[in-house]
Amino acid sequence: MENLVVGIIMAGIGFLMLKFTLWFVTNFGRIDWFERHLRTWGGTFLFYKLIGIMLSFFGILHMVGLLEPFLTWILGSTFGPVFSPTI
DSSP states (O other), rough: HHHHHHHHHHHHHHHHHHHHHHHHHHOOOOOHHHHHHHTEEEEEHHHHHHHHHHHHHHHHHHHHTHHHHHHHHHHHHHGGGGOOOOO
């Protein structure tokens, strides 16, 4: 049950970041690193959109109980048995 609630909250925040990106940029400011390295005026907007997409994706995975297997699949080969659910 708590996975469902936490997943909905994560996905909701991610959706809000996608929908109200201008509000986030206005209130939290621009990120100079992204503006310089993406060589576009909208580098900060792209950063907030990517964070929103990732939050929504991880929220949905957490909601259906697939976050741990997904992270094990992605990070398991890099860090070895540390992320293995059998240990």
